[in-house]
Amino acid sequence: MMRARMVTVATALVLVGAACSSATNATVAPTKPDPRLTYVALGNGETAGNSVKNRIRSAWPQIVYREVFPRSAIFINFGQNSVTIDDAAHSQLTPAIALAPDVATIELTDDTFLTRDVTGYEAKLERFIRRLQRGGRTQVIVGNIPPGDREPGVLACTPHPPAGSRPCQIGDGTGTFDIAKSNAIDAEFNPAIAEATAARHVPLVDLHAAFLRARAAGQEDAFFAGNDFSPNEAGHAFIARQFEPAVRAALKSKR
Amino acid sequence: MSWRDALLAALRSLGRRAGRAALTVLAVALAAALLSALLIVSTAARTRVLDQLAKGGPLAGIQVAAAAPGPQALDADTPRPGRPRDIDGDAVRRIRALRSVRSVVTLESNPILAVAPSPSVQPFRDTLAGLDLRRVRTLPITVIVGRTPAPGSLTEVSVTEGYLRRVGLSRTTAAKAIGTEVEIGAPRFFPSSADRVDVRGRWTRAEIVGVVAQQAIDAQFLGSREMVRAARAWTSQSDPGSGFVLPSSRYAGLFVVADGLDRVGSVRASITRLGYSTSSPENLIETVRRYLRVVEIVLAGIGLIALAIAALGITNALLAAVRERRREIGVLKAIGARDRDVRRIFLIEAGVTGLVGGLLGTVAGYGIARILGAVVNQYLVDQGLPGVGIGLPALVLFGGVLGSAVLAVLAGVTPAQRAARLPARQAMGDA
Numbered sequence: 001m002m003r004a005r006m007v008t009v010a011t012a013l014v015l016v017g018a019a020c021s022s023a024t025n026a027t028v029a030p031t032k033p034d035p036r037l038t039y040v041a042l043g044n045g046e047t048a049g050n051s052v053k054n055r056i057r058s059a060w061p062q063i064v065y066r067e068v069f070p071r072s073a074i075f076i077n078f079g080q081n082s083v084t085i086d087d088a089a090h091s092q093l094t095p096a097i098a099l100a101p102d103v104a105t106i107e108l109t110d111d112t113f114l115t116r117d118v119t120g121y122e123a124k125l126e127r128f129i130r131r132l133q134r135g136g137r138t139q140v141i142v143g144n145i146p147p148g149d150r151e152p153g154v155l156a157c158t159p160h161p162p163a164g165s166r167p168c169q170i171g172d173g174t175g176t177f178d179i180a181k182s183n184a185i186d187a188e189f190n191p192a193i194a195e196a197t198a199a200r201h202v203p204l205v206d207l208h209a210a211f212l213r214a215r216a217a218g219q220e221d222a223f224f225a226g227n228d229f230s231p232n233e234a235g236h237a238f239i240a241r242q243f244e245p246a247v248r249a250a251l252k253s254k255r
Numbered sequence: 256m257s258w259r260d261a262l263l264a265a266l267r268s269l270g271r272r273a274g275r276a277a278l279t280v281l282a283v284a285l286a287a288a289l290l291s292a293l294l295i296v297s298t299a300a301r302t303r304v305l306d307q308l309a310k311g312g313p314l315a316g317i318q319v320a321a322a323a324p325g326p327q328a329l330d331a332d333t334p335r336p337g338r339p340r341d342i343d344g345d346a347v348r349r350i351r352a353l354r355s356v357r358s359v360v361t362l363e364s365n366p367i368l369a370v371a372p373s374p375s376v377q378p379f380r381d382t383l384a385g386l387d388l389r390r391v392r393t394l395p396i397t398v399i400v401g402r403t404p405a406p407g408s409l410t411e412v413s414v415t416e417g418y419l420r421r422v423g424l425s426r427t428t429a430a431k432a433i434g435t436e437v438e439i440g441a442p443r444f445f446p447s448s449a450d451r452v453d454v455r456g457r458w459t460r461a462e463i464v465g466v467v468a469q470q471a472i473d474a475q476f477l478g479s480r481e482m483v484r485a486a487r488a489w490t491s492q493s494d495p496g497s498g499f500v501l502p503s504s505r506y507a508g509l510f511v512v513a514d515g516l517d518r519v520g521s522v523r524a525s526i527t528r529l530g531y532s533t534s535s536p537e538n539l540i541e542t543v544r545r546y547l548r549v550v551e552i553v554l555a556g557i558g559l560i561a562l563a564i565a566a567l568g569i570t571n572a573l574l575a576a577v578r579e580r581r582r583e584i585g586v587l588k589a590i591g592a593r594d595r596d597v598r599r600i601f602l603i604e605a606g607v608t609g610l611v612g613g614l615l616g617t618v619a620g621y622g623i624a625r626i627l628g629a630v631v632n633q634y635l636v637d638q639g640l641p642g643v644g645i646g647l648p649a650l651v652l653f654g655g656v657l658g659s660a661v662l663a664v665l666a667g668v669t670p671a672q673r674a675a676r677l678p679a680r681q682a683m684g685d686a
Contacts, residue, residue, distance in 0.1 A: 036409065056370050056378045056440070056456070065458065071410045071436065075458040091453075095445070 047079030051230030153228030287616025290558030385483025401465030609663020
């Protein structure tokens with residue numbers, strides 16, 4: 001009997017307590033954080049996003065990070081303007097390795113006009129990739145050199161520039177640009193990049209072939225519109241799309 | 256005559272004069288409803304006003320800055336801090352050990368670059384603040400919509416109204432920010448060349464889970480302590496030659512809660528003696544509290560006047576009942592009822608009237624307060640302010656019912672006494 005009374009009193013107190021409680025705010029269910037992945041992008045000025053108005057939004061590595069990686073992932077962009085592979089080994093590779101990245105992309109193409117040393121570049125790129133791989137703990141993806149002969153800044157320096165071209169900015173601006181020679185240099189560097197990536201068993205993103213396909217489809221000029229030598233926002237989005245399948249595959253292999 | 260017999264006699268009497276009893280109960284109920292509604296509304300208003308002043312945190316809270324105390328350190332609620340002074344673990348321990356300190360919450364921060372989802376909003380520099388989110392209730396932080404991030408989360412943040420303004424939202428449209436993603440970059444300054452410094456961001460993405468009003472720290476983003484520490488670990492490795500200087504203090508500030516509002520002054524003085532700048536809205540809160548007390552006294556006075564009128568109504572009704580029931584009282588006394596039995600019947604009658612009236616009145620008062628609360632909330636929401644939570648305080652519930660019953664019994668004392676002293680012969684004779 002006593003126990004029944006106590007239960008009744010307790011129930012009454014609980015009901016009164018519930019009646020006395022005040023309104024609370026609507027809540028969003030907490031989410032469990034994913035394991036943290038680290039993605040680093042090493043490369044040239046395009047990797048840094050120097051050719052777009054808002055590099056934090058539109059640089060191709062930032063797009064890859066946003067589109068492919070989980071929310072919990074960390075991303076650091078080490079891209080720099082006018083950087084040789086030697087410079088990058090010091091200013092980008094060392095701090096990148098210190099982060100123990102899970103995925104890394106490399107797009108180092110400035111040696112085509114800064115050193116033009118194809119043989120040295122291949123050996124250095126292979127070493128660069130090997131160090132970055134950290135014995136297989138980092139999934140490395142390398143992009144090659146897109147064709148530069150349709151860049152508005154290059155076309156402006158040809159003997160017969162397209163109508164509306166800005167003045168030539170290469171050299172002192174008075175000479176002409178030898179497109180055939182430029183293409184020949186690219187044609188030497190791209191096999192070197194392919195050799196280095198094959199030697200280190202890392203995927204190669206063939207930007208050269210992708211841009212040529214876009215050219216055949218009449219899309220390439222839109223990737224450079226408004227810029228002189230580098231891709232615009234549409235071009236960066238295009239590059240990001242080329243990298244994304246390889247990065248997705250790398251992420252899958254990490255899991 | 257037993258209590259049970261007296262109760263039955265009182266109930267029978269009330270039943271015989273149901274109309275009058277109902278009117279008497281109604282008078283008590285109206286008075287109780289008025290009093291309880293006023294008390295509920297004034298309590299809610301008081302909490303709301305003081306909460307706004309303290310921005311959701313405890314009223315006895317003191318903010319400690321990573322700076323030495325400036326001139327007039329204790330004269331003003333928010334004095335200007337002096338030169339920077341590090342707050343480290345030892346300083347936290349010493350402050351925690353001070354007399355009348357109830358709790359100390361550490362606040363950490365890091366500069367960030369933030370990218371909102373809308374492309375039309377330019378990336379902007381701000382601060383990410385971090386704290387032990389399990390103790391967020393002890394801080395001056397009010398959730399406007401949503402919630403605060405889960406403790407230890409690396410992917411959730413709350414934002415302030417400053418962020419809302421940046422992205423073109425306001426308090427009324429704050430819910431639109433919930434569930435969106437913001438990119439947060441902690442900067443690190445690298446040596447690049449003789450004349451150039453490279454800044455590289457350590458980017459993370461976070462879901463906005465809530466919008467808060469907060470005065471704990473000057474920051475538009477509120478995250479977990481772990482999130483801020485990771486960002487700070489990156490930024491703190493900046494090249495010393497870059498010219499960028501990250502404040503060396505481990506903690507950006509502290510939030511200290513004193514044992515009570517009365518102790519805030521002494522705790523502030525003790526922390527100032529330890530060499531840190533403090534601020535607290537103690538003077539403002541104390542002033543407002545005095546004004547609110549006056550309002551409460553006035554409202555309670557109005558309610559008590561209503562109850563006094565109701566009590567007079569009970570007295571009047573019972574006096575009328577005594578006059579009408581002289582014959583009945585005489586018969587009761589003739590068959591052996593004692594004075595105290597008659598007194599008991601009338602007191603029970605008054606008590607039951609008060610109890611029923613008080614119960615009905617308190618419930619009605621709560622209903623009135625809820626209706627008023629809904630009207631006020633609609634206004635507050637229209638103004639972009641958080642609404643008021645109207646609850647039924649246990650004290651008002653029990654006080655309203657029992658108080659009405661006690662008051663009714665007191666009102667019934669005189670009529671009951673008069674009935675009890677009525678000689679049996681006179682009662683019979685007059686009848």
